[in-house]
Amino acid sequence: MYCLVDANNFYVSAERIFRPSLVGIPVIVLSNNDGCAIARSDEAKALGIKMGMPYFQVRQQLPGQHVMALSANFGLYGAMSARLMSIAAGMGPSQEIYSIDETFVGLEGMRGCMTTRARAVRERILQWIGLPCGAGIGPTKTLAKLANHVAKSAERKPGSYPAELARVCNLATLPASDLDAVLQATPAGEVWGIGRRIEAQLEEVGVRTALDVANMDAAVARRRWGVTFERTVRELQGLSCIALEDAPSPKKEIASTRSFGQPVTKLVDLVEAVSEFASRAAEKLRTQGGQAGQVMAFVHTSPFRRDDRQYSRAARVPLRRPSSDTAEIVTAAVACLERIYKPGYNFAKAGVHLLDLQSQDVHQGELPLDEDSPARARLMAAMDRINQRYGRSTLSMASVGLAGDRREWTMRQEFRTPDYMTRWADIPVARA
């Protein structure tokens, strides 16, 4: 059994805690560059402002509305998130922090009424830190997510679901017919794991609600849409397929990317930007105690500027050995950039990814042999002595290959006489 706790309009709610004057008016929080709306208060949603809507469109469409727009303050949201998570953890024995404003809590072994418990936790969060939340409970993570959606909708859109499911919704205690009704009232696209693309494809075959999805044949689901979607179907049917990840797994990839404030065309400017991104990424890497095996950089033009010629490319370079050194990572990122840069384009975005991450504790051993070290000369001397004593190629560079006489490029010597004087096997034998 799982409980999903999730803050309402998290960024906006976090801002309102410190600026109560924002309560009751339309508020949106903007992405970097003040580009588009990434959080909206209920009042802003009511005005028809969509998630991800560009800010300039908000201004065009709602001239007289006095929508309060704030640039994102991620430091504030992070600090608020940590408090939210620690209070929500009291709900049960295990916890997965799923995103900045959402957490799954595992309820295994818990006694008593989970609905009551969730209500208490929700109240505590509201009272202690002022964040309004919804909570959903279900036998699988997908159903807990769905329950959370129901809890929020029932609270804010009266009539969408039974009113008693508002704020805290426990699907596990619902009679089967009521559960079916809830699933029936939920569009397929609201289900966790069903995005726009799959929703449209499901629509084509007449699958429109969460109930329709739950009634699908798992084998058919897998054949057409793959295992990820099959898991979604089975989870809706009540079979847990997605485990709680209570220990945050180390990152497999670290990225630092930005859109530009204005189009960039010159290589020098891109070199600066990419160097900056690479530095930020290297910092993050060191924070998690990791090393990168590869560095990737990309640039692309703006797909929104229809009249511009479009260009999008990425390149990657392996590091000689895994590193978290800013200088090495910047050098590699700039080398990528120089391979992909083309003049004559309006670049809108660039970024750096660090790949093949591994822990700092893992080391590929290596002799400390810089080219000018005295040890290097001794190494060569030892190599020569060994080869003199045991025969040429006893020690050689790996790039020479191991094929020996079968190598393609060696000269032809089909008629050579034996090594009478320098090879034991070839020494002539005198017979009496």
Added chain:
DNA sequence: TCTGGGGTCCTAGGACCC
């Protein structure tokens, strides 16, 4: 004129091997 950033997982297809 102005359209975010950071992730994960899966799959198809190419390269390669025996």
Added chain:
DNA sequence: TCTGGGGTCCTAGGACCC
């Protein structure tokens, strides 16, 4: 003139999430 079957590994790109 004729050219199989089975497998692995890697990568790019799609899809999804918040």
